[in-house]
Every structure is written in C-alpha cells, then in structure tokens.
Amino acid sequence: MPLRFAIGIDAGSAQTKAVLLDSISLALLAKASLPTGWNPKASAEAVLAKLWQGFGEAQACSIVATGYGRVAIPFADKNITEISCHAKGAVHCFPTARLVIDIGGQDSKVISLAEGGAVRDFLMNDKCAAGTGRFVESVARLLGLHIAEFCALASGGEACAITSMCAVFAETEIIGLLAQGAKPGAIAQGVLASIARRMQGLAARLPGTGDCVFSGGLAQSPVCAERLAQELGCPVLVPEYPQFTGALGAALEAARLAKEKNA
C-alpha cells in the first residue's frame, strides 16, 4: 500500500510544531503545536497524538524531524536542519521567495535562496538572545503581557530607543525606561524596531534581492512584519501559518521520502 501521509515535526526550543500532509497532493491535512517541555521526544509524541486526533488513530506515514530537538526523535525517518526546512516551507508558500527571515525561540536566521528555491547561503544569530523570540517574550513578561498583546501595543506612536546588544542588559535598560515613566507601547515599539534592525543587518550581508518571506512565531504579529518591511525597505510576505513554516518544510521532505518509497 502506498504511503499516503507525510509528517514534519519541528522540535523548537519554545514550541514543538507538527504538520501532516497528503504525500501525493501535498494538501495540508492537519497541524498541531505544543510547548516544548524538558523532553523533546515526549513533546514530539504528544504533538503527534494531537495531529492524528481527527483520524481516530495514527496511520502509516513517513516522518522528518527538524529543530533543536531533531536528533532526540527516534521515530523520525530522517532529520534535517531548520535552515533547509524553513527554506523549503517558504518556497512552497511563495515560489518567488529569495530571502527567508526566521525569528525563532532561541535564534534568528536569514537564508538566501537561489532561483528554484535551493539554499544558497545563510547567516544565524545564535550567540545571543537579543533578536530572538525569547527576548520579546521576556520583555512582554516584564510588562505583564502575553506576546501577542505586546506586539499589538507596538502599532503606533513614539518608540523608545533600545540600544543594548544583550537580552539581559536590554531588560535592565527597559526597567530603567519604565522607571523614567516610558509607556509600554513605546517600549514595545522600541523592542520590535531593535529586532528588525538586527535582522536587516544580517540580511544586508547576504547577496540577492527578491521576495522576502518572514517565518517563525513572531511573524504572526502584523506589526512585527510591518516593522521588518520598514527596516528592509521592501515588502515582506508572511505565510498563512508562519510558525509552522519549518514543520511544513520537514513535511515536504517527508513527502519526498514517501514518494521514493512508493516508487
């Protein structure tokens, strides 16, 4: 019997995401996500169970894992890095994509694509939490807000300049700003602007022009995407489910494996 299902699991530092595709038509059949606990394998199992909920029980499928926890998922047929997966996912959503900007939980990356969608080059900020989802989360928490509320606050008005290059010291800087009476909205603006500037700095080091895709959880916020477009000086395309771009890329690779097996 041919393998009908293909699954991609993106075991990220903050969330574990999974996407289920029809391996032939590549139609999106289901998606699920859960916070990654201390055990990436258990999180992946839980997210798989959630993914299959509408199907009664798990079916035969091929599985590709990506993300920081990718090597801890023994039931995956293969694991590949999130750089390849974000590129595949972005190109699937927008075939004209030439640049992918992903802001993840513990790193951020810029990927330059050749014509046809192959990865040409990439740069990562993985040394420092400033410029990652984790940074936004910690500042939002400082203000007693959820990350979505925090991003929404940044929709207009004055922006505070956040200049610290380190997430921990940026937090200190923000506490100082709050003590001086800065408005949470202005701080939110400042934080998103500082992240967008960092991404622009990375992107400027890579060659190539063309359509830019913004992926990762932060891309769910239209304000974030707008800020990024302003800094980059070009429109930014956001997939329908940006936080699932990596999992989608992994599922596309799983579908390719399934086709190989079926052939």
Add this chain to the structure above:
Amino acid sequence: MSWSSLEQFRAKSDRNVLRMQAEKKAGRKVVGQYCIYTPMELVLACGAIPVSLCGTKNDSIAKAETVLPRSLCPLIKSSFGFALEDSCPYLAASDLVVCDTTCDGKKKMFELLARRKPVYVLELPQRQDAEALVFWQKQLELFKGKLEETFKVNISDDALWQAIDVSRRFRAALQKVLDLGKRKPSPLTGLELLEIAFRASFMPVYEERISELESIASEIGAAQAAENTGRAPRILLTGVPTGLGSHKVIKILEESGASVVCIDNCSCYKKVRPIPSEQHDPLALLVRHSLAIPCAVMSPNPNRYETVAELAREFSVDAVCDLTWQGCQTYDVESYSLRDFVQNTLSLPFLQIVTDYAESDVEQLRIRIQAFLEILS
C-alpha cells in the same frame, strides 16, 4: 582504520616531554616559540631545540581571565593561562621564549609573560613589501645576535645551511603526510591530520620527527585506497590555528559527514611551505621565506587568497570553511573578503565559523555546519 606507523608515532610522541627533559639534562637548550614567523632554523642552527608552546586548551582560560580581559581571543588566553598555572612543560623547559607581534592582544600579553619568563619579542612587520623585508631582516639579525649571546655560540652560515636542510626535510616529510588528504577518499580524517601535525610540533628530536612522519607517509601511501563513494563532502578548513583541545569545529564537521582533507593554518599546512633552493645568503633566504607566510596580520594579504585557491584545487575540495577565534579581529575582518573570493572567484560554498575553545555552543555550531553540508548535498 588503524595504521601501525601512526600508532608508533603516537606512542613516541606521548613521550615528548620525557624526551625533552632528557635532552635538557644532557645540556641542550630549549627555545619555545608561539608563531611560525619565528624561523625555527635560527634556533636549530645555534644548537637549541625549537619547540611549540601550549595554547590550544580551554582548561587554562579561566585562570588567564583573572588577569586578561574576557573579550580577548581564546588562543592568547589559553597560552597565558598555561604560563600562570605553570602547566605547560614546554614553556617550563624553555630557556628563551620567542614572541612575534602578530596582533595587539598578543603583544600586550607578552609584556605580562615577560614578568615570568625570559621573553624575546620579534617585531613583525604588517606588510610584505621591500621596506618590510629590510625591517624583518634587521629583526632576524638582532634575534640571531640574541641567540648567540644567550647560548654563547656563534651561528655560522654553515650551521644555518645545515639547519635549513633539517627544516626542509621536516617540511617535506610533513607535507607527504598532509598530502595524503589529496586522495579520494582521504585515508586520514581531518582530526588525524591535525593530531599528527600537532604532536610532531612538540617532538624535541628533529631527526625523529622526520623519520616518524616519513614512515606514516610511506605506510599509508602504499596502502590500497578505499573505495571512493564520493558521499563525504571534501572540506578545506582555513583560518586561525587549531590543535588538540581546539579541534571542535573539525570534529563537528566530520561527525556531520564531511571529510576535512586539508587544514590551511599555521598549525598544519602553512608549516610545509617549502624553502626555495638558493645558495647565497641563508639569513636573507629565511627572511624572505618567513615573511611570505599568509597570516591575516598582513595587510594586504594576497598570499592567503593564492594559497586557498591552490589548496582548493589540489585537494579537489567541495567547500571552504573559515575558522575564526572570537576576538581575533584580523581573521574576522578578512573573512568578508575571503568569502567574496571563494564564492565568486572559486565558485565554492563558504562558511565562516566564529567561536572559542568552550563546548557551550557545540549544538548551535552543529546546526550551522549541518545546514551548510545540506547545501552541498
């Protein structure tokens, strides 16, 4: 794959410290050197033993940071930490330590080192033109004088020619081993290439260095080549020095399925640069030969690009990985131009890795390196 010559070399080099102490007891002098711009031929010619010094391990860095700023490169911190801890037997045995001013961080560290050891500083020019050659010639003449005065010897031209002969044979023997990487597939891993060059640099008896390397080259050279599946991407590693203890990037590359076939740095392939055959003035020959080393301290540094192009071709590599120690400004800045050259002139994929000796970023590096290898596949 296990090679008896390599096992024997390992067993012999495990006794490097004991051998050196025996040589010292017998009256030989030891000159420690940090950098290959110091012509070891001058040291050999005065009858002393030129030897590498420790500086590739993370363990000594915490101690160094009690004095040096944390932001300094791990190589300087590690070297200095060994001095503070008095834990490098080669440094302890050194009657003189030669230090080249290859960067500002080292230069200032040497001032502090001089409080503990007899340090002699060679002021390295930062260009390779005619004026720089005159300057370097003067520096090496002064160094020769210092050796003669310290060890109460006269370094004759004959002695220099003899030392150059030993050095030529050492370079040729090391090259034979490192050139095994040209084979497809390479019979030695990148880690083994590194290990051999590293261990050899601490062997006090040069004739033994040469014969050990010769036997590795001849045993492995004569062996039947393994089947070439062509699956492992062949990598040229270039950039900062590496050694045992600072080998993590090579290890991750190879664990991820790549084959590091050539290591273009001053711990490995830069050591084999042959000395041209000339018969006029031995010191002038050493002046020209040593100053041409393509370290990022040189500005401009044209030989770096020429060397990378040549090695990429000779070792038929699929990609170039440029390693930079955190805080090493010269290699870090030069990486931009090297990327441009490798990607656009050589049309090869290029990855720069900036890191230190610590293990903390291994998983992040693994992602970058695996993603890079996925581009190649």
